[in-house]
Amino acid sequence: MTTNEQANEQRRVDDVVHQIGNRIDRTTAEYNDAHQELRNVLKNYSENTSVNWFEVDDRIETSAELQQQRALVSRLTENQNIIENQLHTFQELQKSPYFGRIDIQDPDEAAPESLYIGTASFVDDDENFLVYDWRAPISSIYYNGVLGKVAYSTPAGTQQTDLLKKRQFLIQDGQIKSMFDTNETVGDEMLQHVLGEQNDATMQNIVATIQREQNDIIRDVHSDLLVVQGVAGSGKTSAILQRIAFLLYHSRRDLEADQIVLFSPNRLFSHYISDVLPSLGERNMRQVTLAEFLTQRFQGLNVQTQFARYESDQQHPVNLAVRRFQESAAMMDAVADYCQQCPADQMQFTDIRFKGRVFFDHDEIRAIYARYPATVPPAERFLKTKNVLEKRLKHRIAEEAQADWVRDTIDQLSDEDYHNLLGAKHLGQFEQLDDEIDFIAREIVRRRFRQVDDAIYNGYFLDVYSQYTAFLQQCPLPQDVSAADWQAIVDRYNHDIEFHKLALTDAAPLLYLRDLLTGGGLNHQMQHLFVDEMQDYSIAQLIYLQHAFPRAKLTLLGDSEQALFKAVESPESILKKLGAALHAKHARLITLRRSYRSTLPITTFAKALLPDGDQIEAFNRPGDLPKVVIRYDAPAAFKALAHELTAELADNQTVAILTKNTAEAKYVYQELHADFDLTRLTDTDRSLPQGVVVLPIYLAKGLEFDSVIAYNVSAENYPTDQFTGTLYTIASRAMHHLTLLSIGPVSPLIASERIPQSDLQIEHELSN
Numbered sequence: 001m002t003t004n005e006q007a008n009e010q011r012r013v014d015d016v017v018h019q020i021g022n023r024i025d026r027t028t029a030e031y032n033d034a035h036q037e038l039r040n041v042l043k044n045y046s047e048n049t050s051v052n053w054f055e056v057d058d059r060i061e062t063s064a065e066l067q068q069q070r071a072l073v074s075r076l077t078e079n080q081n082i083i084e085n086q087l088h089t090f091q092e093l094q095k096s097p098y099f100g101r102i103d104i105q106d107p108d109e110a111a112p113e114s115l116y117i118g119t120a121s122f123v124d125d126d127e128n129f130l131v132y133d134w135r136a137p138i139s140s141i142y143y144n145g146v147l148g149k150v151a152y153s154t155p156a157g158t159q160q161t162d163l164l165k166k167r168q169f170l171i172q173d174g175q176i177k178s179m180f181d182t183n184e185t186v187g188d189e190m191l192q193h194v195l196g197e198q199n200d201a202t203m204q205n206i207v208a209t210i211q212r213e214q215n216d217i218i219r220d221v222h223s224d225l226l227v228v229q230g231v232a233g234s235g236k237t238s239a240i241l242q243r244i245a246f247l248l249y250h251s252r253r254d255l256e257a258d259q260i261v262l263f264s265p266n267r268l269f270s271h272y273i274s275d276v277l278p279s280l281g282e283r284n285m286r287q288v289t290l291a292e293f294l295t296q297r298f299q300g301l302n303v304q305t306q307f308a309r310y311e312s313d314q315q316h317p318v319n320l321a322v323r324r325f326q327e328s329a330a331m332m333d334a335v336a337d338y339c340q341q342c343p344a345d346q347m348q349f350t351d352i353r354f355k356g357r358v359f360f361d362h363d364e365i366r367a368i369y370a371r372y373p374a375t376v377p378p379a380e381r382f383l384k385t386k387n388v389l390e391k392r393l394k395h396r397i398a399e400e401a402q403a404d405w406v407r408d409t410i411d412q413l414s415d416e417d418y419h420n421l422l423g424a425k426h427l428g429q430f431e432q433l434d435d436e437i438d439f440i441a442r443e444i445v446r447r448r449f450r451q452v453d454d455a456i457y458n459g460y461f462l463d464v465y466s467q468y469t470a471f472l473q474q475c476p477l478p479q480d481v482s483a484a485d486w487q488a489i490v491d492r493y494n495h496d497i498e499f500h501k502l503a504l505t506d507a508a509p510l511l512y513l514r515d516l517l518t519g520g521g522l523n524h525q526m527q528h529l530f531v532d533e534m535q536d537y538s539i540a541q542l543i544y545l546q547h548a549f550p551r552a553k554l555t556l557l558g559d560s561e562q563a564l565f566k567a568v569e570s571p572e573s574i575l576k577k578l579g580a581a582l583h584a585k586h587a588r589l590i591t592l593r594r595s596y597r598s599t600l601p602i603t604t605f606a607k608a609l610l611p612d613g614d615q616i617e618a619f620n621r622p623g624d625l626p627k628v629v630i631r632y633d634a635p636a637a638f639k640a641l642a643h644e645l646t647a648e649l650a651d652n653q654t655v656a657i658l659t660k661n662t663a664e665a666k667y668v669y670q671e672l673h674a675d676f677d678l679t680r681l682t683d684t685d686r687s688l689p690q691g692v693v694v695l696p697i698y699l700a701k702g703l704e705f706d707s708v709i710a711y712n713v714s715a716e717n718y719p720t721d722q723f724t725g726t727l728y729t730i731a732s733r734a735m736h737h738l739t740l741l742s743i744g745p746v747s748p749l750i751a752s753e754r755i756p757q758s759d760l761q762i763e764h765e766l767s768n
């Protein structure tokens with residue numbers, strides 16, 4: 001690239017930055033006006049709320065006026081927020097207005113045109129696009145096309161053009177730091193630069209360097225089930241976030257950020273990714289972990305977390321055949337069949353009680369339920385039963401309203417209470433005073449019986465926990481599960497429930513059973529459901545999530561090699577299984593094989609841990625070989641660990657010691673915290689502190705660190721290939737440096753012929 005050319009480009013950058021600066025001035029003035037207007041209205045509002053609270057008629061009038069003012073406040077606040085967002089977008093653009101340029105020659109145009117692409121559009125006062133949003137239809141050429149004839153989709157159909165030039169820029173604070181012309185989709189030079197940077201504790205957007213396969217994930221608007229299987233560090237999480245930004249742009253009118261939900265692996269991760277969408281001018285989607293979701297659905301029960309189960313699996317043998325069945329689509333089908341045919345006499349109805357006495361007897365409830373034929377779906381029968389109970393409750397209220405205690409209560413009501421009970425009804429609305437008194441009487445009784453009303457509304461008259469036991473008792477079992485093993489599961493479930501506990505494996509089938517029988521649990525608002533680290537979810541859980549969010553399109557992302565909780569599966573078999581279980585109409589699998597996170601030596605080592613690791617393509621970023629440090633007792637090991645830590649801290653911003661489980665993390669913390677600024681992270685932590693962190697690997701899922709020290713990769717600690725996924729996940733968290741500390745002989749997974757010694761630096765101290 002000639003310096004002349006760079007000077008021309010810099011002149012354009014200067015001009016665009018100048019125009020953005022002018023726009024910022026104007027927008028700031030607009031913002032100040034909007035802010036002042038809002039303040040005036042708010043002042044007026046707070047003055048109004050302190051008057052006229054004594055006379056009922058005045059109160060009603062005041063309330064109408066207040067409602068009008070509240071609507072005005074909300075409109076002005078929204079307006080102020082919009083201007084504030086615009087301002088923020090312009091301020092970001094001013095620093096780095098764009099990262100790409102494409103020159104195209106449209107068939108019906110005389111001359112070629114240069115288009116510049118950035119994180120948002122910028123249009124000058126004459127309606128010229130000085131910068132195109134990276135999500136605009138034309139921008140897809142930048143990510144997908146190689147020079148020559150290219151096509152791109154627009155709302156009006158596919159368009160053709162000739163791509164003459166593709167240029168990438170790195171612009172910081174208005175200055176071009178580097179620029180390259182490329183024929184590739186997005187050239188490696190730029191990626192080298194971006195990936196070589198240090199980690200700054202939160203994830204960055206990748207819009208300047210999105211790769212072709214990632215772009216397919218981001219721009220897919222047709223699939224109802226999109227499964228992404230990508231190796232560690234291949235940009236799955238990045239792709240989800242840019243996909244959300246794309247979807248919000250693409251469906252601006254009918255999709256809001258809070259109609260998108262992401263199931264994330266842990267709370268640290270939620271925080272780690274929280275800056276990406278705002279950096280693209282979008283609001284964050286909803287985020288929830290599986291544990292949070294289940295806790296919310298099972299209020300009052302202590303549901304086992306994935307982490308607790310992982311820890312417990314390491315200590316107690318697991319009956320794999322039973323576990324496989326409990327987590328399968330067959331189990332969920334069995335639940336659905338059971339609910340569909342469950343006769344009234346097997347429904348576990350319970351009494352609705354009030355003040356220690358039976359208000360509605362369970363046999364009365366059963367008789368109502370039994371009125372409706374078995375052809376009516378169970379949730380509908382349940383709803384009809386609720387309606388009948390509501391009617392009967394109304395009747396009981398009317399009867400009770402005649403009781404003496406009610407009349408006595410009315411006599412003692414203050415004016416204020418009387419008006420409160422009248423609620424929206426105006427004084428004098430009733431023709432007879434008796435009617436008004438009757439109304440008040442029923443209102444008093446209704447409030448007294450609210451608990452019964454709530455019990456009916458919430459369907460508390462069905463004991464879903466015993467119903468689940470009844471289901472388990474009759475559940476058809478696969479051949480490899482014996483009746484005795486199954487009975488042990490039923491007993492354990494009953495025992496747990498008694499202590500308000502629930503095993504993770506029971507959560508999805510139990511929720512499914514509850515929803516199918518009672519008709520609750522559905523969220524029709526969500527339009528997109530994303531599940532990251534899907535390999536840690538059972539098919540049963542995914543089926544439940546799809547059931548719970550019936551309108552949502554699904555994007556599931558994972559890496560079966562990183563399965564800490566179960567065995568590895570091939571992407572194709574996963575898609576087949578999911579497509580069938582989730583009844584997808586348009587299922588699509590995208591496989592990402594190129595790993596971007598780690599240096600070449602780290603990825604080379606990590607992939608060699610896996611039997612089929614040669615499918616992983618390492619990005620060619622140079623770096624030091626992973627270092628294996630072997631010591632033969634704990635004191636020597638901690639001395640070495642302290643030494644390594646000091647060295648790593650000198651060169652890196654984020655250093656993590658990753659362990660196999662919580663017990664190890666606690667131990668490492670005990671040994672080191674006196675000498676280092678060290679934080680042990682647990683599943684309640686939400687953000688990554690400065691200094692060194694120590695945490696079990698399952699809490700580091702989805703995260704990355706400049707330097708990783710894997711604690712105790714000895715043969716004793718990682719004896720068999722059951723731990724391959726754990727070790728691979730640990731190694732693949734490292735961006736620039738990886739150290740493997742072993743106390744005693746190193747794991748056979750590392751001392752394997754698949755890993756040539758030349759791929760490692762080995763520091764071996766013989767015991768004396």
Ligand SMILES: Nc1ncnc2c1ncn2[C@@H]1O[C@H](COP(=O)(O)OP(=O)(O)OP(=O)(O)O)[C@@H](O)[C@H]1O
Pocket residue numbers: 191194195204206209210211214230231232233234235236237238239559596597701702703704732
């Ligand atoms: N196209 C890209 N341009 C620049 N950086 C990228 C690109 N794709 C991925 N990266 C970077 O690679 C790293 C790994 O990405 P990400 O965390 O999205 O991968 P992942 O597949 O979700 O990883 P894992 O499954 O191991 O958690 C991040 O630092 C991300 O910014």
